[in-house]
Amino acid sequence: MTTTDRPATEASEGRAYEYQSGTFDPELVEVGRGTAAGELLRRYWHPVARSAEATTLPRQVRALGEDLILFRDARGTPGLVVPRCCHRGTSLFYGKVEATGIRCPYHGWLFAADGQCLDQPCEIDRGRNKASYRQPWYPVVEYHGLVFAFMGPGEKQPVFPRYDIFEDLDDGEEIVIIDHFAFGGPSDAPCNWFQTHENAMDPYHVFILHNAISGHQFDPKLEIWPHIEWQRHEWGVTATQDRLLPDGTILHRVTETRVPTVRVIPTPTLTVLGATNNLSWALPIDDTHTRVYAMVRKPVGVPPQGLPVYDGDRSWFDLSDDEHQVYPGDYETQVGQGAITLHSEEHLAASDRGVSMVRRLFKEQVHAVAEGGDPAGVHFDEANAVQTVVGGNYIVGPDTDLATIPLAESMQALAPPPARP
Amino acid sequence: MTTTDRPATEASEGRAYEYQSGTFDPELVEVGRGTAAGELLRRYWHPVARSAEATTLPRQVRALGEDLILFRDARGTPGLVVPRCCHRGTSLFYGKVEATGIRCPYHGWLFAADGQCLDQPCEIDRGRNKASYRQPWYPVVEYHGLVFAFMGPGEKQPVFPRYDIFEDLDDGEEIVIIDHFAFGGPSDAPCNWFQTHENAMDPYHVFILHNAISGHQFDPKLEIWPHIEWQRHEWGVTATQDRLLPDGTILHRVTETRVPTVRVIPTPTLTVLGATNNLSWALPIDDTHTRVYAMVRKPVGVPPQGLPVYDGDRSWFDLSDDEHQVYPGDYETQVGQGAITLHSEEHLAASDRGVSMVRRLFKEQVHAVAEGGDPAGVHFDEANAVQTVVGGNYIVGPDTDLATIPLAESMQALAPPPARP
């Protein structure tokens, strides 16, 4: 037997035969209880449902890889409990909700919204020891139409964070929850939450994906090549995109990500100028599924904001699978990275600096919790409950008071305007 | 970095954050060959199909986690064999059934109902060694319209057990097989068989599930709170429910479970009084699927028995998923315990004593077999083939001869009538 040894030619290099599938960074993507990243996530409040979904009809919800039952007792208190009844294990999805709690359908044990057992009708004296039974539960808070849960250890429960952009509504204003995935696509996506999250610090993809590839999905001004900077804060990472407009003013666009799952993307259709009117949370449903909850403040009677339009008047939901291939958007490219992207296979470049910063800040918080500390953005006293949002689409002219413009320093780079790289 | 240590408040206790998913008891639930419980199950005959399903068209059946092919040769003998042909492995599902057996479609080997190879048409002299080949097979018996198989070791094959309630039919009587899951629901359920089985010794759930939760599914008399006792026998566990009726008579209801999979639930609509007219077998299809075969003796031309009715005249099959959530029954609560319930997470109470007794008796048989013995309810001589059933809905008045009433002792507790616990 002889072996034919022939040298590889240059054209032979880089063949997929040598390609090995890679690995993901668990500190970025894992959401389960007991994982390093999952324990970090469990130090924050997460939206798990719309308030309208908490009713006297039990509802299955899934968050951070845990299956739970959401209900609202007949007195109005929402409850979030483990599905499996602590007595004989049938699902409280089939439970009957009463004034004071949810009753198991099998043998009638009744549990309050905080899990306390209130009745055991088949036991003597309706349960002499019932006070010692508690259905596993999580505390919930309602905020502007969303139900938030704290799924971490009780002694680490922070105050619920509110946001200044949603405080002090004027007459004629309202706050609504909208269903969309990053401005185009369904709100649920079959991929890990982090790849949808870091996208918010990746402004360059706007010029490629949302313009060159799939047509003009956003306002034409966003096609002007901007000067981009990123800023790290104690609470998150921001990106500034500064564009010199034809009229001599500057479009100073600021986007945010906040640890762990909040992102602020001022409407890319530029229908809202000034401070952002919206903010989103990425809910890690589990390691490979994500839901986006977006909250918008707006005048009553006005549609929340424009979504990308294809072929005149069609939305993402009107396109066929074949058309989604031809007109990919955020949903396709982020889901297209796989159920969990493989970080070891990436080749990050200079334009990916924002993504790197989001990852680094997140992993520092993971490490802080692993070492026994509290992560960024967590507060335990009500005085610190309201957070200040800086994102927005700011038009800056010669008369603008720069003191009113967040992160105004980045605009210094526009004199003289940068050449397109 | 500092750590915020705050004491847990009472309201913080019992959070799902501390909840750990549990484990099941393999000695109750496993059905596979080689498992302790699976070997016990293999010491009994199990129904695997209706007789009408054994035809010259091969049929796939699954029992105790094993896939098999059922057929009936053209002379009328049913056969049950491994699907994979012992020659080259294609499925006998595609076989041609002839007078003497089933012929593999690929190369034509012919196997009798007992697996014996009868022909090898592509071999010299049609197979000089064919007598040494045998397709793996199981013996079957037909009984009142069901095909039963013995799937254990040949030297442990017991006589086929018959039941006195199905012997000596009068003219005008017949025995039928009916499709339902514990009086409401499909006959196949995606959960382990044991959680459907032990339910038969859980009379308390009737008052909750079948009355308080989902309306009046059974006869109103069953809503009277009874005196309940359980009795252990060599062959199974029984429960007595005694109720003092308004007319001074006693409704003495007796239900049974028999090792391993038989349960006797006299019709809860009370349309049949006296000894039960029905008996059911739970067939463990595999670890997470169960079929219930129910046999009913009844007058010709009369419907088998009433099933629960919802909203006037609708059966389980007429309800939507949303309606099943609102009107759960046995199917929903038992499947709702999960594919295999988690015994380690249960909190059994006094009302669960019957369930505990069923489990204990079953596990004792598992241990008996593991130690080389024969389990309860198994007989090897035909003289012991007929079993005596005690279940029924008995109306006992002052003139009733208590010697004719099974387990009559339990009624002594009704003088004076018990207060509702």
Place this chain on the structure above:
Amino acid sequence: MTTTDRPATEASEGRAYEYQSGTFDPELVEVGRGTAAGELLRRYWHPVARSAEATTLPRQVRALGEDLILFRDARGTPGLVVPRCCHRGTSLFYGKVEATGIRCPYHGWLFAADGQCLDQPCEIDRGRNKASYRQPWYPVVEYHGLVFAFMGPGEKQPVFPRYDIFEDLDDGEEIVIIDHFAFGGPSDAPCNWFQTHENAMDPYHVFILHNAISGHQFDPKLEIWPHIEWQRHEWGVTATQDRLLPDGTILHRVTETRVPTVRVIPTPTLTVLGATNNLSWALPIDDTHTRVYAMVRKPVGVPPQGLPVYDGDRSWFDLSDDEHQVYPGDYETQVGQGAITLHSEEHLAASDRGVSMVRRLFKEQVHAVAEGGDPAGVHFDEANAVQTVVGGNYIVGPDTDLATIPLAESMQALAPPPARP
């Protein structure tokens, strides 16, 4: 506790209780990179798509267990690359194909058909280091309407093999690709490729499956019991089937298998006599899925060849599942062997000799590669590119020049004609 020990009777033998599920031979069936058999397969060119499927719209293909993206750049060059973009990992399925390659939709990196990165539009100077990036790729060749890929190590890439039966087309002739699975059934089958492959050296099943079981699927002459011999060659295994026809001539039918995946089955409807007009490749999609690509040379305007007909004028695709059970064909019996057949459970007989020979030759090549050698049928110089096919349906009469008939020696056994075994 006593044990009932009773001797097994003869009727008890061979019960499925003793049957253990078996194992497959990994050297025959595994296709993944790094497995012994998978590495052998990677020394040959495999068809992965029709040429018409390589367009400017990217297409997902799967071959040897690897997911790939096929495209054809706007200048006509086909490319086959790993789906996951080497930059940030989104799928090139959503890429835009341009004149020189495929552009990632997310950040616009452009890759040539050979994976070379040609543009990085978000980087300075459109990517100063772009020459150092290469998307993992495989070389492809187009041949008579099929795209073939070489998925092995570059230094082992052989010349692309052509076949003499597809060379030198006359006017009025054409070569077409047809969709069918071994003459009846869909071209994709959910089973390992080897069980479809070895079937080609199993002529006996024709008399059973295609005649006795499922009616007369092929030409009636094939129902005459033949004299069968098998021949081993350096490049594969052949089978000869010789039949004395009523007119005194001999039908000398030759079928082939060639390492690794080629089989030559002259049309069994005998509509083409002489050298075969067709040849097929079994593409191992992955361990449990197979596609058959069949190439046919024929006069323009004539249908490729007759497929089996059921009930007058219905094809496989017109039959219901119930009808497929009653009229099984190659698809049913080969898929019926399971996703991967269990070689340890087989009982090969004298009529299976051809199957044994195909397996032995294949495993010898697996071992040759494992030991560092080159396998059979692989050539590295263009002079050896054209392969000679010997399969065909030859009618041999007294005037036939036997020198023109491949493997004519086998016909000597027909004098005197063999008795049917």
